[in-house]
Amino acid sequence: xxxxxxxxxxxxxxxxxxxxxxxxxxxxxxxxxxxxxxxxxxxxxxxxxxxxxxxxxxxxxxxxxxxxxxxxxxxxxxxxxxxxxxxxxxxxxxxxxxxxxxxxxxxxxxxxxxxxxxxxxxxxxxxxxxxxxxxxxxxxxxxxxxxxxxxxxxxxxxxxxxxxxxxxxxxxxxxxxxxxxxxxxxxxxxxxxxxxxxxxxxxxxxxxxxxxxxxxxxxxxxxxxxxxxxxxxxxxxxxxxxxxxxxxxxxxxxxxxxxxxxxxxxxxxxxxxxxxxxxxxxxxxxxxxxxxxxxxxxxxxxxxxxxxxxxxxxxxxxxxxxxxxxxxxxxxxxxxxxxxxxxxxxxxxxxxxxxxxxxxxxxxxxxxxxxxxxxxxxxxxxxxxxxxxxxxxxxxxxxxxxxxxxxxxxxxxxxxxxxxxxxxxxxxxxxxxxxxxxxxxxxxxxxxxxxxxxxxxxxxxxxxxxxxxxxxxxxxxxxxxxxxxxxxxxxxxxxxxxxxxxxxxxxxxxxxxxxxxxxxxxxxxxxxxxxxxxxxxxxxxxxxxxxxxxxxxxxxxxxxxxxxxxxxxxxxxxxxxxxxxxxxxx
DNA sequence: GCCGTTTTCGGCCCGACTGTTTTCAGTCG
Numbered sequence: 007x008x009x010x011x012x013x014x015x016x017x018x019x020x021x022x023x024x025x026x027x028x029x030x031x032x033x034x035x036x037x038x039x040x041x042x043x044x045x046x047x048x049x050x051x052x053x054x055x056x057x058x059x060x061x062x063x064x065x066x067x068x069x070x071x072x073x074x075x076x077x078x079x080x081x082x083x084x085x086x087x088x089x090x091x092x093x094x095x096x097x098x099x100x101x102x103x104x105x106x107x108x109x110x111x112x113x114x115x116x117x118x119x120x121x122x123x124x125x126x127x128x129x130x131x132x133x134x135x136x137x138x139x140x141x142x143x144x145x146x147x148x149x150x151x152x153x154x155x156x157x158x159x160x161x162x163x164x165x166x167x168x169x170x171x172x173x174x175x176x177x178x179x180x181x182x183x184x185x186x187x188x189x190x191x192x193x194x195x196x197x198x199x200x201x202x203x204x205x206x207x208x209x210x211x212x213x214x215x216x217x218x219x220x221x222x223x224x225x226x227x228x229x230x231x232x233x234x235x236x237x238x239x240x241x242x243x244x245x246x247x248x249x250x251x252x253x254x255x256x257x258x259x260x261x262x263x264x265x266x267x268x269x270x271x272x273x274x275x276x277x278x279x280x281x282x283x284x285x286x287x288x289x290x291x292x293x294x295x296x297x298x299x300x301x302x303x304x305x306x307x308x309x310x311x312x313x314x315x316x317x318x319x320x321x322x323x324x325x326x327x328x329x330x331x332x333x334x335x336x337x338x339x340x341x342x343x344x345x346x347x348x349x350x351x352x353x354x355x356x357x358x359x360x361x362x363x364x365x366x367x368x369x370x371x372x373x374x375x376x377x378x379x380x381x382x383x384x385x386x387x388x389x390x391x392x393x394x395x396x397x398x399x400x401x402x403x404x405x406x407x408x409x410x411x412x413x414x415x416x417x418x419x420x421x422x423x424x425x426x427x428x429x430x431x432x433x434x435x436x437x438x439x440x441x442x443x444x445x446x447x448x449x450x451x452x453x454x455x456x457x458x459x460x461x462x463x464x465x466x467x468x469x470x471x472x473x474x475x476x477x478x479x480x481x482x483x484x485x486x487x488x489x490x491x492x493x494x495x496x497x498x499x500x501x502x503x504x505x506x507x508x509x510x511x512x513x514x515x516x517x518x519x520x521x522x523x524x525x526x527x528x529x530x531x532x533x534x535x536x537x538x539x540x541x542x543x544x545x546x547x548x549x550x551x552x553x554x555x556x557x558x559x560x561x562x563x564x565x566x567x568x569x570x571x572x573x574x575x576x577x578x579x580x581x582x583x584x585x586x587x588x589x590x591x592x
Numbered sequence: 593g594c595c596g597t598t599t600t601c602g603g604c605c606c607g608a609c610t611g612t613t614t615t616c617a618g619t620c621g
Contacts, residue, residue, distance in 0.1 A: 038593035
C-alpha cells in the first residue's frame, strides 16, 4: 500500500493554502486549508488507512476542521499520492516558488508581486535580481528591503529548521542570567514552544518584566537588551521588543512588558496559536475580548484579568491549563469540566529501568550506578546491559549474562536496602523475530527489554512482523527504543508503529520512552497514541554513566504533552506494585 | 472552506513592527 504519513498529507494542504494566498484567494478559505492541515498533522491515527477504508468520508468529517472538500482532498491524496488542486495552482508558477515564503519578511503578497513583475520563482533568481538592482523599481522595494532579503537568503542557507529543545533551553538559561543583570529587570520567563515542552522550537520567546519595562523606560531598556553579549545580529528593535539571532542561528524575541499585564502576555506568547484562537473565540462568546494586554469586557473595555494567567482562565470559567496541554486538543473542555489530568512530574519517578555498565558499553560499574541512583533518592534500578548480538559493545552471551546476574544480585545485597537493584538485559531482536539469549537465561531476570535498535533496513511490513514476534515472546516485558532511534538517520527505517503499540497494549508489554533530550524515543504525538491505545509506559535514561541518571526533564515534558499521569507510567510505582504491573512471568 | 445556544447564511482573533507610505500595506507571531 502507498505509504503516506499524516505529515505529508498535511504539507500538501498547507502548500495549497500558501498557493491560494499567493493567488490572492479568499482569506477565510485559506484559513480553512491551514486549519485542516493542522488537524491532520495532530491526528493520532493514520489517515491514509482511514481514507482508503470503509466510510472514509464519514470518518474524516468527524475530525474538526475537516469538511466535505477537505475530506475529498484527503481521500485523493491517500489513493493517488497527489492533490490535483494543488498541482493545478502550482502550475501557474515554478515549483520552487513555495520556498520563497520561508525567507523572513517574504509573505504571499511579496511573492506574488515578484512573480507577476519579473517571474521570480526561486531563491537563486531572487538573489540574482536583488544583486543586479532589478528589484529597485518595484513598489515598496527600497534599499532596506532589498538588503533584508539578501540577508534573509544568507541566513536561510546557513540555517533553516527547528532547534532541539535542550539547545533552546540552554540559550534561555544563559540569556535569562544576562537579562537579570540589567537594572530594573526582575523576572524573565521563557514562553512559546519551550514553555509548552515541544521537542523542538523554531525560535525562543523570552518575556521580561520589572520596573525598567514600564512604558516610559522600556525603550532605553530595549537598547540594553540589544547590547547583550552573544548576539550575532539584530533583526528588529522596537520600544517593547528586540529580535535577534544568536551565533547558532536561533532567533530570540525578547519582550519587555509592564507588570500589570504580565499574565496576559505570558498566556498570549505561550500559545499555541490554535489554543489561543480557541480561547479568544470562547472569550468573545462570553462578552470578553482577549489580547496580550488583558482580558476585557467588550461592552466597556473594563479589565477583567491581566496580571496572572490564573485570573484570565478563571474569568473564562476554566481551570488554569498547564502549558504542555495548550494545543487545542480538548484541554479547554476538560478545564471547563474541572477534569484536567494531574500530569506526571519529575518527582513522581521512583526508579530507572534501563542502564548499562562496564560489563558492556557503559562507563561505570554496577555499584557506581546503584550508588548514584540511591543518591538521587530512587527506590530501585534495573541493570540492563547488552546481549551478545551487539558485539561491538561486548554484548553478553548466555553464560556471561548469568554471571552478570550474579554480580547484580551481589551489589543488590551490598546496597543493604538503600536501593533495590534488579537484574535485566537489553536483548536484541534477531532477523526471525526471536531474541538472542536463551529462555532459561531470560527467566532469571526481572526486566527484559527487547530492543528495536539494532534492526537493519528492511521493508516496513517485514520489520513490523519481526517486532510483533519479539513482543509476543513471553519474556519481553518492555519494548525498547520503540521508534528505532539509533537507525533513524538511515532512511528508510519505518514500520507500523500503531500496530506495534497495539500489540504491546494487548499483551501488557510496557513501551519505553527514553528521556534524554537527544534520545526522545517517542515523539509527543507517538506518546499520545501509545496512551490512547492503553500502553503502559516506562521512562528511563538508557544511562551509560552515572551522570546521565535522572536526566529526564525533557522526557517528562513530552509525557505531560501526552496527558500522562503517574498512573500511566510504570516506574512511578513502588517496587512491588511495579513488578506486579509488568507483564506476568510465564 | 468550515461551522452552528448567532444553525443552511454570514460570520470567521488581534496588535506590533517594518519600510515605505504623509495614512498604510504587508508580515509575523
